[in-house]
Amino acid sequence: MRLSDRIDAAVASAIQSGQRGPAPQRLSAALHYAVTPGGARIRPTILLSVAMACGDDRPALSDAAAAALEVIHCASLVHDDLPCFDDADTRRGKPALHRAFSEPLAVLTGDSLIVMGFQLLARAAAHAPDRALALIDVLATRTGMPFGICAGQGWESEDQIDLAAYHRSKTGALFIAATQMGAIAAGQDGEPWAELGDRIGEAFQLADDLRDALCDATELGKPAGQDDLHGRPNAVAQLGIRGAVARFDDVLAGAISSIPACPGEAALAQMVRAYADRLVPAVARQPIPGE
Amino acid sequence: MRLSDRIDAAVASAIQSGQRGPAPQRLSAALHYAVTPGGARIRPTILLSVAMACGDDRPALSDAAAAALEVIHCASLVHDDLPCFDDADTRRGKPALHRAFSEPLAVLTGDSLIVMGFQLLARAAAHAPDRALALIDVLATRTGMPFGICAGQGWESEDQIDLAAYHRSKTGALFIAATQMGAIAAGQDGEPWAELGDRIGEAFQLADDLRDALCDATELGKPAGQDDLHGRPNAVAQLGIRGAVARFDDVLAGAISSIPACPGEAALAQMVRAYADRLVPAVARQPIPGE
Numbered sequence: 001m002r003l004s005d006r007i008d009a010a011v012a013s014a015i016q017s018g019q020r021g022p023a024p025q026r027l028s029a030a031l032h033y034a035v036t037p038g039g040a041r042i043r044p045t046i047l048l049s050v051a052m053a054c055g056d057d058r059p060a061l062s063d064a065a066a067a068a069l070e071v072i073h074c075a076s077l078v079h080d081d082l083p084c085f086d087d088a089d090t091r092r093g094k095p096a097l098h099r100a101f102s103e104p105l106a107v108l109t110g111d112s113l114i115v116m117g118f119q120l121l122a123r124a125a126a127h128a129p130d131r132a133l134a135l136i137d138v139l140a141t142r143t144g145m146p147f148g149i150c151a152g153q154g155w156e157s158e159d160q161i162d163l164a165a166y167h168r169s170k171t172g173a174l175f176i177a178a179t180q181m182g183a184i185a186a187g188q189d190g191e192p193w194a195e196l197g198d199r200i201g202e203a204f205q206l207a208d209d210l211r212d213a214l215c216d217a218t219e220l221g222k223p224a225g226q227d228d229l230h231g232r233p234n235a236v237a238q239l240g241i242r243g244a245v246a247r248f249d250d251v252l253a254g255a256i257s258s259i260p261a262c263p264g265e266a267a268l269a270q271m272v273r274a275y276a277d278r279l280v281p282a283v284a285r286q287p288i289p290g291e
Numbered sequence: 292m293r294l295s296d297r298i299d300a301a302v303a304s305a306i307q308s309g310q311r312g313p314a315p316q317r318l319s320a321a322l323h324y325a326v327t328p329g330g331a332r333i334r335p336t337i338l339l340s341v342a343m344a345c346g347d348d349r350p351a352l353s354d355a356a357a358a359a360l361e362v363i364h365c366a367s368l369v370h371d372d373l374p375c376f377d378d379a380d381t382r383r384g385k386p387a388l389h390r391a392f393s394e395p396l397a398v399l400t401g402d403s404l405i406v407m408g409f410q411l412l413a414r415a416a417a418h419a420p421d422r423a424l425a426l427i428d429v430l431a432t433r434t435g436m437p438f439g440i441c442a443g444q445g446w447e448s449e450d451q452i453d454l455a456a457y458h459r460s461k462t463g464a465l466f467i468a469a470t471q472m473g474a475i476a477a478g479q480d481g482e483p484w485a486e487l488g489d490r491i492g493e494a495f496q497l498a499d500d501l502r503d504a505l506c507d508a509t510e511l512g513k514p515a516g517q518d519d520l521h522g523r524p525n526a527v528a529q530l531g532i533r534g535a536v537a538r539f540d541d542v543l544a545g546a547i548s549s550i551p552a553c554p555g556e557a558a559l560a561q562m563v564r565a566y567a568d569r570l571v572p573a574v575a576r577q578p579i580p581g582e
Contacts, residue, residue: 019437020437022453023437023445024437024449026445026448026449027441027442084398085398102448104447105445107373107375107398108441108444108448110402111401111434111435111441112436112439114402115441116436118409119432121427122424125424129421133413136409136412136427137414140406140409140410141410143406145314145319145406145407146315147312151314154399156395157317157395157396158315158316162313165312
């Protein structure tokens with residue numbers, strides 16, 4: 001089965017589990033809306049790729065981990081789009097959830113998806129309780145305070161921003177979760193895999209900065225130029241396009257060389273490189289006239 | 292140690308764990324603000340009381356369960372007070388969190404506290420992984436969709452409300468979690484304890500309806516008359532004061548008779564009754580002039 005099929009099946013099964021019994025139907029529909037159609041599903045793809053590189057001896061647990069990570073990522077998108085944060089009209093090419101449903105349902109959808117992430121892991125624990133508990137701990141660490149995506153968003157309410165902590169928590173956290181959780185699901189220690197996730201996160205942030213500066217809203221499926229608009233730090237403003245692309249290539253090389261020794265090391269390196277190539281908009285690598 | 296001291300110590304320790312490293316300071320402060328000073332801490336008190344009635348052979352796990360339940364309850368209060376829900380000015384006698392900090396920080400505080408609840412349980416798992424996983428599953432079930440407090444709040448966005456499902460999820464869910472988690476933390480099956488939690492939740496809802504109808508904002512520490520204002524069902528409107536008090540007494544008797552056989556059964560029954568007596572405003576039991 002292709003990774004994307006595994007991920008879609010695991011996410012769909014998770015959402016269905018939230019719709020048993022006499023559930024409020026609009027909130028049920030909002031949960032489904034928040035996770036479909038998927039975006040690139042890049043975090044769970046990395047997670048499953050690492051799990052497979054490590055042997056993937058408990059695929060049901062890996063699938064649950066992938067779904068848990070993805071629903072928490074989707075929760076963060078729904079809450080980030082709220083009027084009190086980005087006030088976004090669109091997401092993944094369709095109306096943002098709070099516009100399609102309502103602001104109360106957007107808050108509750110995010111809350112419900114966070115809870116669902118942890119429940120999925122607790123319920124996938126059969127025969128591997130220690131792995132499931134380690135997965136829950138890592139996912140919580142990279143979601144909440146002080147190191148997770150909640151902390152990352154929280155930095156935007158500070159007068160003085162610790163930029164390294166901000167980027168590592170806001171964008172890096174769920175990539176670190178992805179590599180660590182993939183390893184843990186397959187029975188390995190997660191710690192040696194943190195660096196790979198951290199570097200992939202940095203590369204992803206650089207690519208995101210390039211896309212935010214160079215692409216229009218149709219290509220992005222969400223509003224463009226948001227960093228500039230919200231006064232957020234953007235690598236293109238600091239380094240220029242050429243500098244940001246060069247930095248991206250450096251970080252990517254570092255990511256690949258950080259991959260711990262494992263049976264599927266070569267295939268994993270290839271996957272990371274192939275994914276990364278698709279992240280940087282082609283226009284960023286085009287020669288600049290007169291240069 | 293008194294139960295309230297155990298709970299306060301466990302909650303304080305949890306909040307401190309979210310403040311290590313270079314954390315965003317305003318969000319850190321908001322987490323602390325959301326959980327202190329505590330309200331009645333009734334849910335964790337019930338949890339610890341049940342754990343003690345069942346032998347409380349792993350008090351550190353019981354404490355973690357009590358703190359996890361309380362921080363998730365606090366998360367729900369912070370989100371419920373948001374402008375898009377109750378738009379409350381005050382909570383527990385001080386400004387609501389979104390007024391004292393900001394709306395973004397209120398959303399993030401709720402999210403962070405939900406995550407913290409599950410992390411606390413994962414980290415308290417040493418030597419009892421199966422209990423910790425069962426605790427996480429029960430807490431998730433009673434927090435998210437389709438049976439938890441998120442579902443309860445979600446019902447308020449429906450045109451047709453299933454009143455039984457609404458009350459059971461909105462108010463009852465965390466009481467069911469309290470009794471089940473207390474039993475599980477002490478190594479017992481949680482299922483036989485669901486009815487006690489369900490009935491305590493119903494009694495609590497009746498008492499809350501009486502207070503909302505009969506007390507003023509100073510006594511409540513939050514705005515009064517909110518059910519009437521928001522068109523929410525209230526037992527006093529349906530049954531009158533006398534009827535609601537009689538129903539409360541019936542439900543309480545049922546709660547006590549549902550307590551499963553356990554070493555501390557009698558003490559637990561006494562605790563439930565003592566707590567319940569404090570819930571109903573004295574004015575509700577006063578003779579009505581002319582009656």
